[in-house]
Amino acid sequence: MISILRSVCLPLALCCLLCDVARSHKPSDSYLRIQGGQETLTAEWDIALKDLEFLIGLDADQNGEITWGELKSQREAITAHALSHLRLGYAQQECELKVVDLLVNQHSDGAYAVLKIETDCPGDAQVLRIQYSLLFDADPTHRGLVLYSNDHGDKDAIMSTHVLSPESPTIEIRTAETSLWHAFQDYVGEGVWHIWIGFDHILFLLCLLLPAVLILQDGQWKPVAAFRPAFSSVVKIVTTFTVAHSITLWLAVMEYVTLPSQMVEATIALSIVITALNNLYPVLALPGWLIAFAFGLIHGFGFANVLLDLGLSEVTLAISLLGFNVGVELGQLAIVVVFLPFAYLVRDTAFYRVVVFKLGSALIAIVALIWMYERLFNAEILGF
Amino acid sequence: MQGEDEFPQRDALREFSRFILNLRKALCATAMTTPSRLSTTFGDCVSLAILLGSLFCGCNPSACVAAKPYIPQRDDEVLEKLPHSVLAGSDEMAILRRRLASEPTDSELASMVASRYVQMGSQSGDPRYFGYARAALSTWWEVSDAPPSILKLRAKLKEKDHRYDEALADLRLLLERKPSDVQAWVEKANICRVQGKYRESLAACEQLADIAGPTRSLLCRIPIQAVRGEAEQAYDSLAQMLPETKRRWPAAVQWVTTMQAKVAVALDLEAAEQHFRAGLQSDPADYYLIREYADYLLDRDRNGEALYMLREHLNDNGILLRAAIAARRVGEKQLFEEWTARLQRRFEEIRLRGSQPHGRFEARYLLELKDDPDRALSVALANWEKQKEGRDTRNVLEAAVAAGNREAATPVVEFLTKHGTEDVVLQRLVDQLGNTR
Numbered sequence: 001m002i003s004i005l006r007s008v009c010l011p012l013a014l015c016c017l018l019c020d021v022a023r024s025h026k027p028s029d030s031y032l033r034i035q036g037g038q039e040t041l042t043a044e045w046d047i048a049l050k051d052l053e054f055l056i057g058l059d060a061d062q063n064g065e066i067t068w069g070e071l072k073s074q075r076e077a078i079t080a081h082a083l084s085h086l087r088l089g090y091a092q093q094e095c096e097l098k099v100v101d102l103l104v105n106q107h108s109d110g111a112y113a114v115l116k117i118e119t120d121c122p123g124d125a126q127v128l129r130i131q132y133s134l135l136f137d138a139d140p141t142h143r144g145l146v147l148y149s150n151d152h153g154d155k156d157a158i159m160s161t162h163v164l165s166p167e168s169p170t171i172e173i174r175t176a177e178t179s180l181w182h183a184f185q186d187y188v189g190e191g192v193w194h195i196w197i198g199f200d201h202i203l204f205l206l207c208l209l210l211p212a213v214l215i216l217q218d219g220q221w222k223p224v225a226a227f228r229p230a231f232s233s234v235v236k237i238v239t240t241f242t243v244a245h246s247i248t249l250w251l252a253v254m255e256y257v258t259l260p261s262q263m264v265e266a267t268i269a270l271s272i273v274i275t276a277l278n279n280l281y282p283v284l285a286l287p288g289w290l291i292a293f294a295f296g297l298i299h300g301f302g303f304a305n306v307l308l309d310l311g312l313s314e315v316t317l318a319i320s321l322l323g324f325n326v327g328v329e330l331g332q333l334a335i336v337v338v339f340l341p342f343a344y345l346v347r348d349t350a351f352y353r354v355v356v357f358k359l360g361s362a363l364i365a366i367v368a369l370i371w372m373y374e375r376l377f378n379a380e381i382l383g384f
Numbered sequence: 385m386q387g388e389d390e391f392p393q394r395d396a397l398r399e400f401s402r403f404i405l406n407l408r409k410a411l412c413a414t415a416m417t418t419p420s421r422l423s424t425t426f427g428d429c430v431s432l433a434i435l436l437g438s439l440f441c442g443c444n445p446s447a448c449v450a451a452k453p454y455i456p457q458r459d460d461e462v463l464e465k466l467p468h469s470v471l472a473g474s475d476e477m478a479i480l481r482r483r484l485a486s487e488p489t490d491s492e493l494a495s496m497v498a499s500r501y502v503q504m505g506s507q508s509g510d511p512r513y514f515g516y517a518r519a520a521l522s523t524w525w526e527v528s529d530a531p532p533s534i535l536k537l538r539a540k541l542k543e544k545d546h547r548y549d550e551a552l553a554d555l556r557l558l559l560e561r562k563p564s565d566v567q568a569w570v571e572k573a574n575i576c577r578v579q580g581k582y583r584e585s586l587a588a589c590e591q592l593a594d595i596a597g598p599t600r601s602l603l604c605r606i607p608i609q610a611v612r613g614e615a616e617q618a619y620d621s622l623a624q625m626l627p628e629t630k631r632r633w634p635a636a637v638q639w640v641t642t643m644q645a646k647v648a649v650a651l652d653l654e655a656a657e658q659h660f661r662a663g664l665q666s667d668p669a670d671y672y673l674i675r676e677y678a679d680y681l682l683d684r685d686r687n688g689e690a691l692y693m694l695r696e697h698l699n700d701n702g703i704l705l706r707a708a709i710a711a712r713r714v715g716e717k718q719l720f721e722e723w724t725a726r727l728q729r730r731f732e733e734i735r736l737r738g739s740q741p742h743g744r745f746e747a748r749y750l751l752e753l754k755d756d757p758d759r760a761l762s763v764a765l766a767n768w769e770k771q772k773e774g775r776d777t778r779n780v781l782e783a784a785v786a787a788g789n790r791e792a793a794t795p796v797v798e799f800l801t802k803h804g805t806e807d808v809v810l811q812r813l814v815d816q817l818g819n820t821r
Contacts, residue, residue: 026734027511044453049464050512064466069459103453104463108730109699111463114453139515140522143737163738 026109027141030134032086036175037150041095041121041128046105046112047082051135051142055081068104071113075102082115085134090125128173132164140166148173184323191327194306195335200268200371201299202335203364207275208237208288209339210357213347216282221357223347230344236289238332244296245303246325252304253321264301266375271295272368279361303328467508473500484520494520495533502540509671509700514544532562539571546742546770548575566596573604580772582608582803599625603636610647611774613804619647638663642673649680650774650807656680671700678706679775683809687713698723701730701745709752724753743767747779757786768796774807781813790817 031046049066052058056077058066071078079099088095101116121128128148135142144164162171195201213230214221224230251257275291278284284291307324346352370381456463480497487493498517505513518541524530530538539554555572558565569591576585589604602621609618622644629640645659660677663670674697681690687710694707708723727749731741743763751760761783768780777796784793797814 026730026737026739027515029733029737046453050466050510053464053466054512054516059466064468065462066464066466067459068456068461068463071463072459103455105453108726108733116453138519139512140518140525141511141515145736161736163736165738 027143028135028139029143029145031107031112031145031147032130032132033147033149034088034128034173035149036123036125036128038123041088041119041123041125043088043097043117043119045082045086045115045117046107047078047115047134048107048109049111049113051139052078052113054138055135066111071104072102075099078102078113079115082134085132087129087131088119088121089129089131090121090127093121095119095121124175126175128175129170130162130164130173131170133169136166136169142166144169146171146173148175150175184319187320187323188327188330190306191324191329192331192334193327194303194324195328195331198302198306200272200302200368201332203368204268204272204275204295204299205238205241205332205335206339207272207279207361207364208241208292209234209336209343210361211279211288212237212340213343214353214357219282221353223353227344230347231340233288234336234340237292238336240289241292241296241299242325242329242332244293245300245328248297248300249303249307249325250300250321252301253307253317257301259301261301261305262375262378264298264305266372267298268295268302269368269372269375271298273365273372276361276365276368280358280365467510473504477501481520488523491524491531491534494523495531495537498534498537498541502537502544505544511544514541517541528557532558532565536565536568536571539568543571543575548579548770551575563591564595566592566600569595570604573608577608578771578773580799582612599628603629606643610643610650611803611805611807613806615647615651615806619644619651619653622647638667638670638673641666642670642676645673645680646676646774649676650809652808669697671697671703675700675702675706678703678710682706682710682713685713691716698726701727701742704730705745705749705753709748712753720753724749727753743770744776744779747783751779751783751786757783758789761787761789761792765792772799774810778810778813781810781817785813785816793817 028048028051030048030051031044033044033046035042035044049058049071052071052074053066056074058070058074060070060073083097083099086097088097096119098118099115100118103114103116105112105114130146132144132146134144142165146162146164148160148162150159160173162173164171211221212233213224215224215229216222248257252259274284275295278291303324307320343352343356346356373379374381477497477500480493480500484490484493484497497520501513501517501520505511505517517537518525521534521538521541524534525538535554535558539551539558542548542551542554552572552575555568555575558568559572562568569588573585573588573592576582576588585608586605589601589608592604593601602625606618606621609615609621622640626637626640626644629636641659641663645656645663648656648659657680660673660680663673664677667673674693678690678694681687681693691707691710691714694703694710697703698707704723704727708720708727711719711723727745731746731749734741744767747760747764747767750756750763754760761780764776764779764783768776777800780793780796784790784796797817800810800814
């Protein structure tokens with residue numbers, strides 16, 4: 001045997017002077033697509049038929065062709081071999097894997113068997129542990145490619161990929177990190193949503209915005225002469241409100257400061273009452289932006305309660321804080337965009353000064369007073 | 385989440401987020417296709433923007449790797465064909481492997497198993513077999529005083545993996561202990577030549593003269609002569625030694641024929657075609673020869689003939705590449721698009737496993753199928769740093785001509801001048817390059 005080998009050695013070596021050193025196909029890979037985000041984790045595992053032929057032997061009639069019938073008849077052997085070389089787990093738990101279906105898939109280098117796998121892992125496991133050893137002892141150049149995706153409505157989006165090799169056969173996937181962008185989007189939505197349904201914030205903002213197109217002269221409200229001062233006072237108010245509530249939102253979410261939510265909600269209502277009354281009887285003698293800042297601090301605690309109710313993980317904390325804040329700002333901006341042009345156009349009319357400004361402020365003060373009562377005594381009068 | 389239907393705003397939000405998702409998908413799709421025919425700076429900007437876009441959206445080329453899983457209709461549907469050369473010995477190999485598993489430190493057995501797998505890998509073109517060979521050598525994979533037979537195979541596998549310097553290091557270890565190993569000197573000459581280190585390559589061939597006789601030494605020197613200004617001599621030597629080769633080493637006849645064809649092409653001799661045909665007649669599935677002949681046909685605008693020959697062997701990336709080029713030139717738009725996409729998928733699958741596609745193929749793919757001379761040039765240059773065979777050199781020159789970048793190709797031109805390489809195709813490109821600004 002050895003002598004035969006020796007005699008072909010030289011010619012072979014010479015041939016190899018010309019052998020294209022390039023690789024024609026790629027070496028062996030398997031594709032493990034794991035799908036999270038649903039109730040339980042599911043997976044599809046593509047293993048090349050050439051590899052299964054090597055591991056188990058599929059070509060029963062030895063004619064050089066692997067048929068669907070031959071593949072199907074080896075389903076049990078394939079399942080047993082595959083599942084004994086893959087372990088999934090989370091926290092301290094080991095998941096139970098079950099092959100529920102056998103399919104076929106075409107990759108660029110040939111046909112693959114697809115094992116559809118169901119597990120008892122929860123779909124929202126934060127850290128997923130994978131231990132993989134398929135083919136490694138037979139072919140050290142084999143790689144297990146893990147494609148993890150999280151179902152957020154667009155099923156095709158692959159969120160992260162990982163390569164398993166004999167040198168690193170175990171990995172931990174932080175599933176939360178893979179969906180940071182989704183988390184951000186979600187929290188922006190929550191922020192906007194909260195401004196839109198949180199009438200107290202809208203009313204507080206309106207109270208501050210109403211006098212922005214007016215100017216107080218000798219105890220009388222007069223329309224501003226130009227758009228610019230009105231606009232800049234609105235910008236100041238919105239900005240300082242944002243800065244203030246961002247500070248307390250952060251303090252509260254990080255649990256540096258915690259206040260009872262009932263007290264916070266009642267104080268928010270009080271802040272609206274005061275601001276509205278200040279429009280009718282300017283007693284505070286403070287510029288609007290300073291009022292916005294002072295009361296913005298209280299509103300921040302209110303936002304924090306919403307955010308904490310949504311549930312936060314440490315991984316997504318920063319991203320959700322940022323997203324929520326951006327959302328709140330977008331919501332405020334929408335109100336300003338609607339309100340300011342309208343107020344500016346009609347600022348010179350009695351309608352604005354009497355109906356909108358005076359009556360509006362009075363109405364807001366009354367509504368906020370009722371809220372305050374409701375929140376202090378857990379009563380329900382208005383129902384919103 | 386309850387009662388979300390009561391709030392129309394929620395729907396508006398949904399719409400907005402769907403819009404963002406669609407935007408993301410569009411970005412991802414753009415990131416996967418390369419921009420075509422853009423001027424340098426603009427192209428770079430677009431590539432950068434696309435890169436940033438793909439980072440931003442976190443999209444991944446793996447999305448387009450897999451098709452949809454399906455259940456075949458009939459039990460006798462053939463899913464995969466196994467190469468016959470491999471099939472024949474598979475039972476015997478299984479027995480040998482089992483023996484090796486029970487005696488993993490039997491170096492003679494291990495090198496027998498590994499060399500059989502290396503042979504299967506070379507015949508079938510499937511690198512899996514190199515993986516199996518490596519497994520057989522696993523006891524000694526990291527060991528520097530491994531037995532010579534193991535070192536030789538280890539070097540071969542590293543060479544197959546394009547890790548030329550590591551392969552040479554193993555050969556050096558081997559030759560220190562066994563300086564009379566003919567094959568090891570041949571391998572060393574081969575790798576050095578591929579790397580463009582012609583002097584070291586020739587030195588290795590000289591060693592052969594003492595231990596294996598003048599004919600083998602000459603055989604070893606011919607490929608270097610051919611690229612060092614002695615192409616005509618090389619061509620004559622090949623013709624002279626063909627009878628002796630036929631008599632003493634029939635397995636090397638195909639190599640001599642291939643060499644004759646290659647040198648004839650470089651010298652622009654009519655006989656080239658004759659050599660190609662002779663080689664393909666004795667082995668119609670010689671992929672190396674098929675690729676070379678395809679280039680010969682493509683260079684002469686005989687695209688239809690090339691397409692006809694190539695379409696039988698699309699498993700091979702080098703052949704698939706040339707088939708797509710031929711299909712494009714004859715106006716087979718559908719085939720061109722399908723094969724280009726297939727090649728792109730193969731490249732992506734290689735990247736997915738953490739490796740790089742072969743630069744020799746990728747450069748030409750970018751230039752001739754994707755019309756992206758700038759990227760083709762940078763890929764070709766990176767590949768040329770590693771290996772400097774004719775095709776590698778040609779890729780750099782062609783990309784440089786297309787990109788109008790004479791400067792980038794300077795080291796390549798200097799290399800050709802230094803060694804006095806005679807090759808009509810390369811010379812034409814160098815002249816063309818000289819005419820660009």
